[in-house]
Amino acid sequence: QKNGVSNGTLYKKTFIEHFEQAPMYVAVLTFVGFGVGTIFGYLRDFMRAWGLEKRNIAAEREQQKDFVPLYQDFENFYTRNLYLRIRDNWNRPICSVPGPQFDLMERVTDDYNWTFRFTGRTIKNVINMGSYNYLGFAETDVNALKTVTRELQKYGTGICSTRQEMGTLDKHVELEKLVAKFLGVEDAMVFGMGFATNSMNIPALVGKGCLILSDELNHTSLVLGARLSGATIRIFKHNNMQSLEKLLRDAIIYGQPRSRRAWRKIIILVEGIYSMEGSIVRLPELVSLKKKYKAYLYLDEAHSIGAVGATGRGVVEYFGMSPDDVDVLMGTFTKSFGAAGGYIAGKKGLVDFLRTHSHSAVYATSMCPPVAEQIIRAMKCLMGLDGTTQGLQRVRQLGKNTRYFRRRLHEMGFIIYGNDDSPVVPLLLYMPGKIGAFARRMLEKNIGVVVVGFPATPITESRARFCVSAAHTREMLDTVLNALDELGDFLHLKYSRYSKSSHPELYEETRLELED
Numbered sequence: 235q236k237n238g239v240s241n242g243t244l245y246k247k248t249f250i251e252h253f254e255q256a257p258m259y260v261a262v263l264t265f266v267g268f269g270v271g272t273i274f275g276y277l278r279d280f281m282r283a284w285g286l287e288k289r290n291i292a293a294e295r296e297q298q299k300d301f302v303p304l305y306q307d308f309e310n311f312y313t314r315n316l317y318l319r320i321r322d323n324w325n326r327p328i329c330s331v332p333g334p335q336f337d338l339m340e341r342v343t344d345d346y347n348w349t350f351r352f353t354g355r356t357i358k359n360v361i362n363m364g365s366y367n368y369l370g371f372a373e374t375d376v377n378a379l380k381t382v383t384r385e386l387q388k389y390g391t392g393i394c395s396t397r398q399e400m401g402t403l404d405k406h407v408e409l410e411k412l413v414a415k416f417l418g419v420e421d422a423m424v425f426g427m428g429f430a431t432n433s434m435n436i437p438a439l440v441g442k443g444c445l446i447l448s449d450e451l452n453h454t455s456l457v458l459g460a461r462l463s464g465a466t467i468r469i470f471k472h473n474n475m476q477s478l479e480k481l482l483r484d485a486i487i488y489g490q491p492r493s494r495r496a497w498r499k500i501i502i503l504v505e506g507i508y509s510m511e512g513s514i515v516r517l518p519e520l521v522s523l524k525k526k527y528k529a530y531l532y533l534d535e536a537h538s539i540g541a542v543g544a545t546g547r548g549v550v551e552y553f554g555m556s557p558d559d560v561d562v563l564m565g566t567f568t569k570s571f572g573a574a575g576g577y578i579a580g581k582k583g584l585v586d587f588l589r590t591h592s593h594s595a596v597y598a599t600s601m602c603p604p605v606a607e608q609i610i611r612a613m614k615c616l617m618g619l620d621g622t623t624q625g626l627q628r629v630r631q632l633g634k635n636t637r638y639f640r641r642r643l644h645e646m647g648f649i650i651y652g653n654d655d656s657p658v659v660p661l662l663l664y665m666p667g668k669i670g671a672f673a674r675r676m677l678e679k680n681i682g683v684v685v686v687g688f689p690a691t692p693i694t695e696s697r698a699r700f701c702v703s704a705a706h707t708r709e710m711l712d713t714v715l716n717a718l719d720e721l722g723d724f725l726h727l728k729y730s731r732y733s734k735s736s737h738p739e740l741y742e743e744t745r746l747e748l749e750d
Contacts, residue, residue: 244518246554251473251513252644256664256729259618264664264694268316271666274671275315290348312688320670321347323685329356331374332365361710363683363700368541368657369628370705371572373614382607389603394677397589401600408605412439413577416613417547418557421586422579424609425594426601428536428566429455431576433556434593436532437463439562443490443498447481447529449473451511456503456534466490466497470513477520478502482527500529501561504537506549510691510699512652512660514542517549520561532562541657542571546616546629552655561689566606571612575601632657632704635711639702641717647728651697659700661688661727668725669696675724679717 281287291314308524322343330337338357365372373379385405387640395401406424413422414457425431436459440446444465448456451472460467468485471477482500489496498613502524504515515533527623535548543551548565550557557563566576578588589595616625636657643650649662663672666687673685687696702711722728 238669244522249516249653250382251651253511253513253651254649254730254732256649256662257731260696260729261694262664266663267667268693271316271600278315279311284397290345291691292485297702303383316666317687318347320666320673320685322350323670323673324658326682332362332364332367332372333370333374334367334703334707334710335359336365337679338682342568356430357677360677360680360682361706361714362682362703363714364682365703366537366569366701367572367703367705368454368537368570368632368701369546369572369612369616369625370703371554371570371574371608371615374580374640378611379608382604382610385607386604391604392602393600395600396597397595397600403600403603403606405603405606405610406600409601409610410577412613414579417550417563417579419563419579420582422577423585423588423592423595424567424575424577424601424606426575426598427594427606428574428576430594430598431564431566431578432456432534433459433462434576434598435564435588436460438588438591438593439463439532439645440465440499440501443495445485445497445500446503447476447478447485447500448503449505449508451508452503452505453536460503465501467595471514472508473513475523478520479527480524482523482529486527497719500527501532502529504534506533506535506565507541507656507658508652509537509658510660510686511699512650512656512658514538514552514653514656515549517553517555519721529563531559533560533564535563535565537658538577539565540612540616540629541632542655544629545626546570567609569607569643573605573608573612575605575609632702635704635706636702638708639700639711639715643718644730646715646719646722647730648718648722649729657702659702660697661700662729663698663727664694664729666696668727671725672698672721672727675721676717681714681717 251511278287282289294301328336328338329339340353340355340357342353343350345445375588389403393401393403397406409424410422413424414420430453432453436456440463442464444463445458446463446465446467448467448469449472450462451470458599468481470481485497485500488494504520507514520531526651539548540546542549545551550560561580563579564576567573568575578585614620615622616629618625631654635653640650640654640659643659644662651660652658663669663685669685669687673683676683684699685696686699691697
């Protein structure tokens with residue numbers, strides 16, 4: 235269940251992660267559930283083909299009947315017959331700021347989720363357990379947004395140009411200097427889209443004749459960037475340093491296939507916090523390996539920057555390491571900073587190279603000024619440059635909320651994945667029929683959750699993913715936990731075989747408050 239490390243030479247504190255396996259009967263029933271759904275799916279496809287059931291989904295035109303099918307594959311079959319049954323649990327439109335609570339537009343379906351219609355009613359004050367608003371900077375407080383409003387009036391909403399043409403403003407220069415100072419590196423470059431920060435910059439760093447070693451659970455943006463680069467890609471098991479070292483050793487010994495020439499570059503792609511598992515990268519071991527085998531390290535801190543570390547500086551600070559140990563520091567402003575876009579930071583030579591070779595810099599429109607100002611505002615708050623300790627309070631409140639929420643779930647008997655300090659908390663549901671039931675029941679209790687299944691997770695590991703925020707009050711978390719306790723009994727979700735606390739009510743973490 236637990237994967238713990240306490241290595242005095244690498245780790246300054248015990249590193250514990252939870253990946254408990256479900257009981258065998260749960261795995262069997264999960265496969266049976268998918269099997270039954272698949273059988274009925276083929277039956278309904280047969281009925282549609284013979285006109286016994288109305289065909290609502292897109293189909294090939296009659297003129298293309300002799301073509302290779304464009305839509306017919308397993309994922310389309312899955313979407314049509316399995317996903318559609320629970321489709322009402324995704325893409326729900328909200329009509330407020332995604333803070334600790336939000337307002338939801340009510341919608342209903344009259345044809346079993348093929349189409350939806352809005353009722354005109356708004357569901358008010360739904361507790362938000364799904365947004366990546368880790369530090370609570372997604373807010374509408376007029377005083378907090380004064381500087382953003384000022385920049386909006388000064389610059390407008392758009393740039394209408396790329397960074398290399400007429401799209402570099404003084405706000406971009408200010409933001410990049412601030413990011414470099416915040417991370418403790420020589421230079422940084424910002425981009426208007428977080429996903430493109432990975433997918434468009436990795437191809438600028440590696441190409442044919444290079445080797446990419448990628449964690450098997452890396453985000454799609456990293457996967458796409460690796461594929462677009464044209465480099466050879468090899469996958470290592472999630473957070474498994476033995477698997478990675480074997481690939482590194484083989485790469486050094488055998489070189490490139492057929493020619494046996496040495497690889498031009500070897501680069502390791504990892505994330506700080508993995509957004510579906512809640513696990514934290516084993517950075518001390520990773521840095522040790524990359525130095526041993528002279529490889530480069532690319533660290534994606536999309537979910538970890540702002541969310542972990544004593545002052546919110548990510549996993550590098552969390553492990554007490556130097557930013558110089560990581561060759562390419564990447565992160566996004568879409569989570570902890572309540573904005574949009576991403577950055578790449580490191581040595582000045584690296585950043586100068588990307589300014590001229592990055593597809594995002596050459597072709598993509600620049601980040602709009604109000605968004606840049608929102609990031610500057612949040613980052614100055616974290617650094618204490620606004621003259622308060624509010625940023626530090628937010629980081630510490632997030633840590634306190636995270637540990638409290640995870641501990642209570644463990645005590646209740648749920649199987650949850652990840653590190654005890656990770657604000658991403660996956661709760662395993664397993665069976666496909668429980669995905670929809672879980673989300674619908676939680677919404678009935680005015681709690682908004684994100685449920686995840688195949689293909690975003692392994693087909694047998696459907697889950698609910700909670701994102702804890704510093705903006706959540708203890709009362710909000712207790713409301714969610716009480717609802718989960720009741721729903722866990724009703725849906726039989728408490729699969730953990732490990733002992734629970736007999737006195738969970740005694741757990742009360744010391745409250746920590748700082749004066750401004």
